[in-house]
Amino acid sequence: MSTHKSLESKKYIEELEDKIVALSLQYKSKANELNLLNESHEKSVGKLIHNLRNPIGVIFSFSDMILEDLDDYTPDKLEKHIQIIKSSAAFSLKMITTVAKNTQLNSPEHRYDFKTINFVELVNEVINELTENALMKNCIIKTDIENHPIHLSLDLTEISVALKHIINNAIRYSDENSVVKIILKENENTVDIAVIDQGIGISEENLGQIFKEFFVVNTYSEDKQKCIGLGLSIANKIIKDHKGKISATSSLNKGSTFKITLPK
Numbered sequence: 347m348s349t350h351k352s353l354e355s356k357k358y359i360e361e362l363e364d365k366i367v368a369l370s371l372q373y374k375s376k377a378n379e380l381n382l383l384n385e386s387h388e389k390s391v392g393k394l395i396h397n398l399r400n401p402i403g404v405i406f407s408f409s410d411m412i413l414e415d416l417d418d419y420t421p422d423k424l425e426k427h428i429q430i431i432k433s434s435a436a437f438s439l440k441m442i443t444t445v446a447k448n449t450q451l452n453s454p455e456h457r458y459d460f461k462t463i464n465f466v467e468l469v470n471e472v473i474n475e476l477t478e479n480a481l482m483k484n485c486i487i488k489t490d491i492e493n494h495p496i497h498l499s500l501d502l503t504e505i506s507v508a509l510k511h512i513i514n515n516a517i518r519y520s521d522e523n524s525v526v527k528i529i530l531k532e533n534e535n536t537v538d539i540a541v542i543d544q545g546i547g548i549s550e551e552n553l554g555q556i557f558k559e560f561f562v563v564n565t566y567s568e569d570k571q572k573c574i575g576l577g578l579s580i581a582n583k584i585i586k587d588h589k590g591k592i593s594a595t596s597s598l599n600k601g602s603t604f605k606i607t608l609p610k
Contacts, residue, residue: 401434
């Protein structure tokens with residue numbers, strides 16, 4: 347009887363030790379995740395501060411100039427300087443909004459709101475929203491999109507953000523009077539969307555890094571807008587969280603193709 351109890355106690359202790367080891371490994375894993383999140387957060391805040399210094403400095407400088415010499419300003423000069431202030435303020439707001447979105451997506455508390463939606467309808471809506479951006483550069487958006495509904499389980503808001511980043515990038519880095527082509531095809535188990543531009547392209551050296559946070563190939567786009575380096579990273583995160591894939595091919599001075607694959 348004593349031997350039996352001894353064996354039971356030994357087994358219980360061994361099971362307890364196994365549970366303690368498992369909990370310890372779980373704790374270590376969570377601690378590592380937390381450290382990575384803290385590092386990512388610190389990096390985002392650091393980049394935000396760095397990137398806001400210049401536009402905020404411009405806003406203060408030109409505001410001071412206007413206030414000090416307002417009587418000597420011609421209407422044209424005043425309009426020009428106010429436009430510079432407006433542009434710097436717009437960039438600052440965009441920077442804050444983009445970093446906030448990136449932080450939200452990386453938060454362990456972030457949850458997606460998956461619903462069944464018509465993906466074809468969504469893609470067409472995003473294209474319509476960005477058509478004005480294309481027209482401002484005399485770019486033509488050509489489409490080859492399935493003409494029947496394709497229903498996918500997606501977070502409508504987040505997948506729209508991803509698509510806008512990819513399509514808007516194609517427009518921004520394209521020359522004037524060029525074509526951006528968007529192809530949407532349904533396969534047996536997946537849906538593919540390709541965004542093809544005739545822009546400045548990306549070197550082979552940089553192509554493997556474009557989805558990293560804050561990686562910037564060109565400081566300014568073709569329309570002279572300063573680049574933040576988070577758009578592709580955000581799109582990549584959203585697509586992956588939808589169990590999809592995103593890839594890019596490119597040739598310098600010829601253009602780039604971004605392909606998104608989503609499961610059905």
